Amino acid sequence: MSLTYPSRLSEVQSYFNNGDVHLGYRRLLDSAIETQDSSVFADTLSFCDWYDDWTEKNTGGDAALNERVTALLQRIGQVPLTAAEPHLKLEARNISKRYQSGSFSLSALDLSLPAGQITGLVGENGNGKTTLLRLLYGELKPDTGRIHYQLNSVQPGASFYDIKTRLAFIPQRPAPWHGLLMDNLQFTATHFGQKGRENTLWTEMIIARMGLRPFREYTWSRISSGYKMRFELARTLIKKPELLLLDEPLANLDVLAQQIILEDLKYIARSQTMPLSIILSSQQLYEVEKVSSEVVFLQKGVARMQNTDGTTNTDQPPLLVIELETTSSREQLQSVFAPTGLQKISFNGGVYILYFDERGSIGSVMKKLGETGLPVRYFRDISVSSRRFFDA
Amino acid sequence: MFTKLNQYLLTHHPLLWNTRIIQFLIVNLLFHLLFFFAGYVSVNAADLQSYYRITSVGDGGLFFFSILLSIVVVITWLVFFLRNNAFKQFYILSRFHLIKEFLLITLLLFSSITYYESYFNGVMTQAKRITDQATLVREANILNLAKAFIPQNKGEYFIGNACNDRTNTDYVQYQADVDYTDSININQTDSNTVRIRRALAKPDAFSYRHYCQTTVNLEGMPGFDTSQQIREKVKRLLDGRQKDSIKAILEEALAISKKYSVNQYINTDELAGLPFLNPGNTISKLYDDYERGGSTNNASPYYFSSYPVRGALTFLQSCYDPAQTERWAFLLAELYTVLGIGIILLCYRRFSKKVFLISLIGGIVWFLFFCLVGVTSQGIATPGYLFIFLFFLFTLMAVVLTRGNKGKTMAGLMQCWHIVMAPALLMVIAGLIAWHKSNAYSLEQLISTEEWCRIHPVYCWIDNNIVLISWVNLGLSFLYVLFIFNAMTKAWQVMADE
Incomplete structure (x- = not known):
């Protein structure tokens, strides 16, 4: 269910009121990010500094926290938002792929990826999940069918390079970064139009949102696999993509982190100002099903679609x-x-x-x-x- | 300051930040200043006599040190530069991003491999400070005039050698150490010998009046006296019996020699009087051109070494010469080096590591193959035509595969190989034409060069303008990389793998 913005802010307030501080903190940052307003970012980051200090000292004082949260939520609520029209980001019709070696083929399938939704991609190893993602990202050429991208920020007739600037594909094993992680993120932000102070604020916001503030001055080799995936996600979010393709993003995360990331992705996808379409492959079947609007099950290259109500494209309504x-x-x-x-x-x-x-x-x-x-x-x-x- | 600058570039100019161009240009500027300073302090007036030309300054050690420093700087720069690649990450790029990136690469490479140029510039600046252009011309004129009154070679005063004017029907090739009356060793019927013997019979065969030389030739520099003008000045001094003026000129020449630490030992009083000892101002005594050191009892203690002074002044002239052919050749070689390294770097930046490695190994194999073909075939025709054929084959395949979105690895390989070969294409064609010309010329050697050029104007033009062609080729290669190759690599980047 999509929430209107005021109700989202109330939801955030209720998290804090009920003592669910960490969840409230993340949702608060989400709400601030929705505004795309630099002054809100600055206030939020100031709050983050205070929050980090408060968490570290852990001296109680929930009243002070609630007071600050309330003030910040009021500040966020003052920013007028323009909700983006949700629409289809990608439509694939009858796409299929057979490798030249003949070892594997992905049978023809249709797929629609609407904005604001997560599509799960599940199946055993070697059944075509990565192949499908690479087809959707344009890394592989389908043998049949065609893929149509419908992206707001890309002009009609734009080159495929321009289209790919608005797609984001995170492979199972991301390539290593070089230099300071913060520099890498700011470099990305500058390329995507965030200059000067706005760049710093935007990058810091995403870093805070992904829980990476303590690691921003680290290098790639100093962080764990789970944090590498988080940094990769942070870099992707900085780009404000319209379509996000994730290949086994949960593979290197602990159980708690998996649930947090999935919930976060669901929230991010449903952004009112920047709705995002996400397709992710995973072995964590139940976790993926919890957040996905649609699940694509791949078995030996054949796809079965399943909606949230359990109906599929191939069989009758499910029995017990x-x-x-x-x-x-x-x-x-x-x-x-x-x-x-x-x-x-x-x-x-x-x-x-x-x-x-x-x-x-x-x-x-x-x-x-x-x-x-x-x-x-x-x-x-x-x-x-x-x-x-x-x-x- | 560097941190602030770095942060500013990172959040405003990602290309400048990523290429680290500002920081490394500052580092290179410092190295250039150091080399300039090294060149500046390495030269003094006393050293100029040993140089002769600008590129002869300095020693091999410093040159190799500059190369070593260039390698260190470029590798350090690469460590930073290769950290991020917005192109491969599909970041939003400005319209001219790729073009600007290549230009920055070439700028950085150029500034990193030309430290020695600054050393030369330091040398030249110091040389010009030692002697400005007007002084140089004045010193050359004085030396040339003084030299007329320091006879060292009778041939220079011979009546038949007047002004070395080959259009003069009296011109003869006289050699002072040859006995032209020797009927055993010298062909007495030779027209040159006949004319020399006829001239030698004249009473003023060797006279100061026939002197028409320039020991130091600064032709083209304003105010420089030609040999004809020297001859006129000598005549005026002789006609006016200006013994004191001649002595003053000789003393000035001594002062100039002293300035450049060239030892001379002459008797100016004696030399100023010698022209007037005999009727017709004939030569009566010759001076040595080096110090004999009294090795024999009969040796004259006097000498005048014009060669080292001429070396110093000629070197100074090379510092003022805007053409400086040798330095332009150096620059051309440096720019081709920059283009070559830039292209290899660009292949690494634009293509996958797989494509780059295969193309690199394949490129080495191709190179060895061409060497083998070159060794086993006569001349450059076979490897030349093979080169042209392969270039067009690679280019065609690169275009077809890229446009057809088929075979990404192969398309990348073709693109890499064709761009590595591209800068050499025009030069290979020119080389083939020149080779054909030299072959044809050997068959038609009986005709003059002028006549041959009239028959084969294209060949002749290429042969005479190979430097110009090299510059044009360099410019075209840069333009090709900037506007064609960059577009090709962008098309390759979005190709599907299979």
Whole structure:
């Protein structure tokens, strides 16, 4: 659900009121970034300095924090915003790719990437995720079909180089940076039109937003893989791209960082002034599904689209599918769940996948589990998750 | 200050920041000043006699030190410059970004490999301070006039050698150490010998009046006396029996020699009187042109060494000569070096590392191949035509592959190889034409050069204007890289991999 700007600010205030300070801090920076106003940036960065100091001392004093937050939110709320019209950023029709070696081919698929949305790209290794991303970025030439980019900041008839200035592709293993990280970010910002003081403010804002303030004077070799990905994201955001393609951005992040990054990406994509279309590939299926409007599941180069309601382009509305980790045997499971419409059991990745017919419901399954007392370590309804496609 | 400057450039002029051009130009300026100073202090009046021309100043050690310094500076610069590449990152670039980048690269390279030029400039500045142009001309005129009254070679005073005017029917090639009456060794029927013997029979065969020489030749410099004018001045002094004036001129010549630390030992009183000893102002005594040091009892203690003074003045002349052919040749070589290094650097900046490495290794293989073809074939025709064929093949393939968006690696290779070959193309064509000319000329050697040029005007023009062609080629190569190659690389950059 897209929030209007005042409600977003209220949401930020509520985070702080409820003691969810770190989330509130990030959303506060998001709100400040939305304004694209240098004086707001300056005030926000001043707040960041104070906040860092406050966090370090950890002396309590929530009242002082709330007071400053309220003042800053009022300041942000005074800036008039012009919401950008969300529209399609990319439309791919019937694109397919077969490598010359013949080892792999990506079957024809259609894809639309609208502004303000995240599209997840999942699938096992070697099933074409990176190939699809490289096709969309123009690094590979499709054998069939065509890709149409519709970018606000690029004039019609512009060269493909100009188009690519507004696309951002972050590979799984980003190339190393040289020199100070801050210099690299400012260099990027200058090329994208941020000059002088505005450059410094904009760069500092993004650095703060990505939680990189302590590392800005570091060099590439001094930071961990997770922070490298964050810096890469920071550099990308500085460019204000219209379409962001991320190849396994969560691979080097810890569990908490994965969730934070995904939530942040969702928020960034839904920016009211700079809506962004994001497509990201990942192995973190459930995390990606949580933030994605659409998930593309790739299996041996064939794509299945799945919307948030679980409907796909290839099959009927989903029936009940349960992922279950238990020490019970297959036979025990069959005997317990047969009356509730169990059709098939598959063992995959250390867990059982239970497929039910139209008689199956989550309530009846949970009731059976309770009645029989089966030892359950893990239970998940994956009826509307692309997890159900990962079949052994 | 550097930090502030750096920050300003980073947030306002990313290209200047990335190329580190300001910082390195300042460093290079300091090195140039150091080399200029080294050149300035390395020259004094006493040294000028040993130089003769500007490029003979200095020693090999300093030259190699300047090359070493250039390498260190360029490598250090590359460490900074190669850190960021906005082009490969698909950053927004201004319309002339790529052109400006190449110009900055060449500017930096040029300033980094021309330290020795500043050394020359330091030498020239000091030389000009020692002797300004008006003084130089005056000293040359005095020396040339004084030399007329210091006879050292009878041939210079011979009636038949007057003014070395080859249009003069009386002109003869007289050599003082040859006995023209020797019928055994000398062909007495030779027209030159006949004329010399006829002239030798005259009573004034060797007279001061026939002297028509310029020991120091500053032809083209305003105020310089030609040999004819020297002859007129000598005649006036003789006609007026101006013994004191001659003595004054000789003493001035001694002062000039002393200024350049050239030792002379002459008796000015005696020399001023010698022209008037005999009727017809004939030569009565010759002076040595070097110090014999009294090695034999009969040796004269007097001598006048004109060669070192002439060396000093000729060197000074080269400092004032705007043409300075040698230095222009140096500059041309330096600019071609800059262009070559710039192109290699550009290939690294514009293409992927894979393309660059393959093209580099392939380029070395091509070079060895051409050497092999050159060694095994006679003349330059085979490697020359092969070069032209390959250049056009690479260019055609680069255009076709890039426009067709097919074979990105191959397209990059073709682009790299064609641009490396491009600056040599015109010179190879000119070389082939010159080679054909020399072959044809050897077959038609019976005709004069003028006649040959009338028959083959194009060949002749190329042969006579190879330096001009080199400059034009250099300019065209720069323009090609700036406006054509840069556009090609931009098209390559957005090509799909497969």
